[in-house]
Amino acid sequence: MDVAExxxxxxxIRAFTEQPVETETLLSVLEAARMAPSGCNYQPWEATVLTGAPLKALQDVLLASKPDDPLEYDFSAPGQVDKYKQRLSTLGAQMYGAMTIGREDVDQRNLFSQQNLTSFGAPVLLLSHFPKxxxxxxxxxxxxxxQTIMLLxxxxxxxxxxxEWMGVYGRTIKAHLGLSDDTLLFCGLAIGYRDPDAPVNNFERERVPLDDQVRLLGF
Ligand SMILES: Cc1cc2nc3c(=O)[nH]c(=O)nc-3n(C[C@H](O)[C@H](O)[C@H](O)COP(=O)(O)O)c2cc1C
Structure with a gap:
C-alpha cells in the first residue's frame, strides 16, 4: 500500500472484529513510527499499550468510573464557536444517521458514546501520554x-x-496504570481490524473544501 492509499x-473505525493484532506487526509499526518528526527532536510522545487481561481490567475500571471533574483538558472547547459546532453536529448527524439513531434519541447516542470506554471492541488500546x-x-x-502510527x-x-475520550478519564487511567500526576493522559488509539459491514464504519465523512482551508499565493 502506498502512502496515498x-x-x-x-x-x-468504531466497530472492530475480534481478530487479534499480531504482536510482531504492532511492534514493527511502533518501531517505524519512532521516525516521526518533532520540534527540537524532543520526541515528547510516550505510551502504554494494552491488550488481553490488562485491557479488560482497565475497561472494567472505566465502566465503573465517572468522568474527571474538573477535566485535565477540554477537547471540546472550540465547539462554542458556531463554525466548529456545525462541523461536530454534521459528524453526529452522519455517524448516528448511519446507525439510524435519531437526533432526539439522547439515550441511544449516549449508549454509543459509552462504547468509547471499551474502544469499540478493539483488541488493542494505545494510550498516549506525556509530561505536563x-x-x-x-x-x-x-x-x-x-497519525504516523495510523498510516503504518x-x-x-x-x-x-x-x-481523546480517554482524556476525560485521565486521572482514573493514570491512577490505574501507576502513571505520575505530572503526566498528561492525552489520547487513546483503538487498534484492530475493522468490521467492514458495520454502518458506523461506512458513512460519508464531510471535509471543508480546500479553498476554505489553504491560501495559495503566487501560484
Ligand atoms: C486527536 C483525535 C481524537 C479523537 N477522539 C475521538 C474519540 O474520542 N471518539 C471517537 O469516536 N472519535 C474520535 N476521533 C475521531 C474523529 O471524530 C474523526 O477523526 C473525524 O470525525 C474525521 O473522521 P475520520 O477519522 O473517519 O476521517 C478523534 C480524532 C482525533 C484526530
Missing part, C-alpha cells in the same frame, strides 16, 4: 506520531480510532 483508506511540561507545539508532535497500521491492513 493509506491516507485514503484510513478512517476512524509539554506545551502546544509538543501536543502537535504527538498528533503527528499518532493501514499498511499492515490494520485499522484504528483515535480517542
Amino acid at each position: 493509506a491516507v485514503a483508506t484510513r478512517r476512524s 511540561l509539554m506545551k502546544e507545539p509538543q501536543w502537535s508532535d504527538v498528533g503527528m506520531w499518532l 497500521l493501514r499498511g499492515e491492513g490494520l485499522d484504528s480510532c483515535p480517542q
